[in-house]
Amino acid sequence: MTEAFDDDFNLSELDDQELVTQMHDDLYDGLKDEIVEGTEILLDRGWGAEKVLNEALVGGMQIVGVDFRDGILFVPEVLLAANAMKGGMGVLKPLLAETGVKPIGKMVIGTVKGDIHDIGKNLVGMMMEGAGFEVIDIGINNSVDEYLAALEEHQPDILGLSALLTTTMPYMKVVIDELVKRNLRSQYIVMVGGAPLNEEFGAAVGADAYCRDAAEAAAQATRLIEARRSANA
Amino acid sequence: MDKPGRRRSGGRSSRVAARQASAADALVTHIDRGIPYFDVLNEEALALIEHNAETVLEEIGIDFKDAPDALALWRNAGAVIEGERVRPPRGLCRELLKTAPKEFTQHARNPARSTIIGGDRTVLAPAYGSPFVRDLDRGRRYATIEDFRNFVKLTYINQGLHHSGGTVCEPVDLPVNKRHFDMVYSHIKYSDKPFMGSVTHPERAQDTVDMAKIVFGDAFVQDHCVTTSLINVNSPMTFDATMLGSARVYAENNQATIISPFILAGAMSPVTVAGTLTQILAEALAGMAYTQLVRPGAPVIFGTFASAISMQSGAPTFGTPEPSLVLLGAASLARRLGIPFRSGGGLCASKVADAQAAYESANTLQAAAFAGVNFMLHTAGWLEGGLVMSYEKFVMDADQANMIAVFLKGIDLSENGQAMDALREIGPGAHFLGATHTQNNFEKAFYRSTMADNNSFEQWQEDGALDAEKRANMRWKAQLNDYEAPPLDVAIDEALLEFMARRKSASADQDY
Numbered sequence: 001m002t003e004a005f006d007d008d009f010n011l012s013e014l015d016d017q018e019l020v021t022q023m024h025d026d027l028y029d030g031l032k033d034e035i036v037e038g039t040e041i042l043l044d045r046g047w048g049a050e051k052v053l054n055e056a057l058v059g060g061m062q063i064v065g066v067d068f069r070d071g072i073l074f075v076p077e078v079l080l081a082a083n084a085m086k087g088g089m090g091v092l093k094p095l096l097a098e099t100g101v102k103p104i105g106k107m108v109i110g111t112v113k114g115d116i117h118d119i120g121k122n123l124v125g126m127m128m129e130g131a132g133f134e135v136i137d138i139g140i141n142n143s144v145d146e147y148l149a150a151l152e153e154h155q156p157d158i159l160g161l162s163a164l165l166t167t168t169m170p171y172m173k174v175v176i177d178e179l180v181k182r183n184l185r186s187q188y189i190v191m192v193g194g195a196p197l198n199e200e201f202g203a204a205v206g207a208d209a210y211c212r213d214a215a216e217a218a219a220q221a222t223r224l225i226e227a228r229r230s231a232n233a
Numbered sequence: 234m235d236k237p238g239r240r241r242s243g244g245r246s247s248r249v250a251a252r253q254a255s256a257a258d259a260l261v262t263h264i265d266r267g268i269p270y271f272d273v274l275n276e277e278a279l280a281l282i283e284h285n286a287e288t289v290l291e292e293i294g295i296d297f298k299d300a301p302d303a304l305a306l307w308r309n310a311g312a313v314i315e316g317e318r319v320r321p322p323r324g325l326c327r328e329l330l331k332t333a334p335k336e337f338t339q340h341a342r343n344p345a346r347s348t349i350i351g352g353d354r355t356v357l358a359p360a361y362g363s364p365f366v367r368d369l370d371r372g373r374r375y376a377t378i379e380d381f382r383n384f385v386k387l388t389y390i391n392q393g394l395h396h397s398g399g400t401v402c403e404p405v406d407l408p409v410n411k412r413h414f415d416m417v418y419s420h421i422k423y424s425d426k427p428f429m430g431s432v433t434h435p436e437r438a439q440d441t442v443d444m445a446k447i448v449f450g451d452a453f454v455q456d457h458c459v460t461t462s463l464i465n466v467n468s469p470m471t472f473d474a475t476m477l478g479s480a481r482v483y484a485e486n487n488q489a490t491i492i493s494p495f496i497l498a499g500a501m502s503p504v505t506v507a508g509t510l511t512q513i514l515a516e517a518l519a520g521m522a523y524t525q526l527v528r529p530g531a532p533v534i535f536g537t538f539a540s541a542i543s544m545q546s547g548a549p550t551f552g553t554p555e556p557s558l559v560l561l562g563a564a565s566l567a568r569r570l571g572i573p574f575r576s577g578g579g580l581c582a583s584k585v586a587d588a589q590a591a592y593e594s595a596n597t598l599q600a601a602a603f604a605g606v607n608f609m610l611h612t613a614g615w616l617e618g619g620l621v622m623s624y625e626k627f628v629m630d631a632d633q634a635n636m637i638a639v640f641l642k643g644i645d646l647s648e649n650g651q652a653m654d655a656l657r658e659i660g661p662g663a664h665f666l667g668a669t670h671t672q673n674n675f676e677k678a679f680y681r682s683t684m685a686d687n688n689s690f691e692q693w694q695e696d697g698a699l700d701a702e703k704r705a706n707m708r709w710k711a712q713l714n715d716y717e718a719p720p721l722d723v724a725i726d727e728a729l730l731e732f733m734a735r736r737k738s739a740s741a742d743q744d745y
């Protein structure tokens with residue numbers, strides 16, 4: 001347990017700058033209720049949803065990401081932080097949609113057919129949520145049809161495929177080939193990952209990115225989305 | 234006793250030959266344990282964990298996914314079924330396990346290599362499952378069937394490994410739905426030690442059984458165990474259809490399965506040793522009892538793969554104290570249950586065969602030796618959390634395997650072992666090198682490592698200043714070079730090839 005700090009204060013008494021700094025700390029500490037409250041306060045003070053998102057939430061999670069990478073924050077803590085982020089996103093999402101601001105991005109992720117290894121996938125989902133993405137986790141053991149149905153239903157920006165077995169990772173190609181066949185490939189960014197994969201394999205199956213770990217997945221996803229949006233702009 | 238040094242022994246040539254053959258070259262099928270078990274839990278503690286495990290079974294239950302046939306068996310046996318959740322009432326699994334053998338023989342195609350799994354014995358097998366291989370010359374790369382054959386050959390040559398293992402590495406160059414044929418065939422063709430079967434699809438398990446029938450005969454296979462296969466639990470508390478289907482095929486055919494709760498503690502079980510042990514026992518009880526529901530008397534092994542995750546990244550860690558305590562505790566639980574136990578191995582997270590690899594592996598190997606593991610998978614070659622099979626580490630670990638065998642035999646208390654004659658002969662102040670007792674015993678008195686360099690600095694430098702990895706590189710190459718295949722009956726070989734050709738042509742190559 002970390003030492004208890006004096007936390008007996010009212011968020012609404014802080015000025016904007018203090019509140020944003022406090023929200024960074026609250027994200028770090030994984031305090032979902034406080035993040036929801038802080039988000040609402042900033043909105044009440046007339047902040048735009050996009051500004052709240054970028055300055056208070058994404059800014060805070062960037063700190064979390066750095067300290068996770070550097071081994072200061074542990075997985076269970078990042079999980080709480082990501083969950084707090086999700087709480088704030090829940091408030092912002094409808095507003096972002098109303099104002100026509102593009103959300104950070106949406107990802108459908110699942111392990112491929114025959115593969116039940118999901119610890120890595122879960123961590124990727126966690127880091128993606130932490131980075132502000134909406135993550136639709138379709139679980140383990142997904143067939144081409146299940147992926148296609150999820151893409152159809154959720155219209156994500158990114159399709160994430162995870163596999164830990166050499167007997168299942170070739171199935172990634174089966175999924176990607178099917179997207180090509182149906183002329184759907186260019187609609188999605190396809191990211192692949194899992195311990196037995198490597199860069200060449202990712203390229204060979206026709207993915208847009210191979211990611212060695214969860215933090216890298218979130219970073220790549222952000223980069224790829226930006227690149228795509230600026231290309232389409 | 235012969236007077237040493239007064240006999241003609243063939244002079245230089247025969248001595249050289251004898252010395253180059255390691256003490257470990259004799260054919261052995263297992264280690265007989267001569268030392269006590271190391272228990273980390275007392276009676277009260279074991280009873281507590283057993284009680285908690287039964288509570289897990291009865292109250293929380295275990296999921297048997299996509300396996301209506303398994304659910305039906307459980308329902309008939311008296312378990313409470315809700316959806317796919319099976320809740321065996323307190324004591325039911327133990328009752329069912331009364332039909333499971335305490336120990337069993339796994340037959341090899343060379344009867345001299347048949348081994349016994351269980352009791353006060355330890356059987357050592359190479360590492361399993363890695364998609365990559367590594368060696369000093371070519372670095373890290375995807376494994377091929379050529380690598381697979383090489384590791385079967387290396388295992389065959391290293392007598393301290395009693396069992397040929399299973400997926401010694403994954404032949405990624407072959408189609409997914411057909412590579413099991415070549416794997417099973419390689420074990421049969423390039424070795425005559427007992428081997429493991431395919432589990433990645435029930436059909437592949439059946440193919441393994443069918444190939445074994447060609448080698449051993451139909452009837453023999455039905456009443457004798459000729460394969461042992463690895464069934465991992467999808468912890469926490471879940472069995473998936475692939476594993477259940479394969480377990481069923483093997484049990485139906487009276488073949489052994491290793492039901493292995495496979496735990497990365499923290500992610501797949503609680504973070505504490507006691508909580509993890511409780512979960513392991515509950516999962517193993519349910520899985521093993523299932524094999525007895527399929528076929529009472531089918532040989533089954535209580536498995537435990539113990540690791541923890543790095544809370545900083547989620548990556549599996551090895552050779553740390555807590556999983557060793559889990560291993561030792563699970564061994565005691567299995568012994569009380571009277572079922573053979575699998576665990577251990579030269580587990581490590583290191584990327585190369587360096588100091589990290591050596592420390593981590595030694596920690597697990599020794600915990601497993603103290604614990605009394607009956608079947609030790611992953612004894613040799615394991616790197617990078619099981620992602621890599623290393624040629625160099627393989628021969629380093631094989632040396633460790635031979636040491637374990639000597640250690641476990643315990644202390645020789647025969648008259649010769651007591652060495653009173655040597656103590657009398659030499660007395661105070663002299664040295665023992667010339668003593669009659671020493672002359673009679675020196676050759677086998679101390680384990681001679683095949684890997685360690687104990688020479689002077691200068692000699693080591695003159696010999697090329699080779700570190701362990703470089704020496705290991707020379708050793709595995711020499712071993713492969715000297716390899717000679719054990720004879721295989723031509724008719725059996727042809728029948729196997731014919732079977733494989735027929736089965737392979739029955740379906741298109743598939744990538745899943």
Ligand code: B1M
Nearest residue numbers: 116117118120160161166193194195214362465495618619
């Ligand atoms: C979309 O974008 C992205 C981006 C990044 C992505 C991504 C997607 N997905 C992952 N990433 C990346 O980010 C993550 C976080 O940093 C990382 O994810 P990882 O998953 O790599 O890392 C995790 C945080 C921790 N790592 C893990 O969770 C995997 C660890 C190892 C030890 C492992 C585990 C734990 C398990 N296993 Co299995 N298992 C092994 C693994 C060996 C290893 N060292 O990797 C491996 C993969 N398994 C293997 C095997 C053989 C099997 N396993 C099996 C079962 C299991 C368990 C159920 C027991 C368990 C999984 C539990 C679970 N709920 O996930 C069986 C198959 C089950 C099935 N149908 O899938 C079975 C066949 C074993 C058997 N005989 O029963 C081997 C592979 C063999 C092969 N041919 O490829 C193996 C290398 C171990 C070995 N040596 O045997 C990155 O890869």
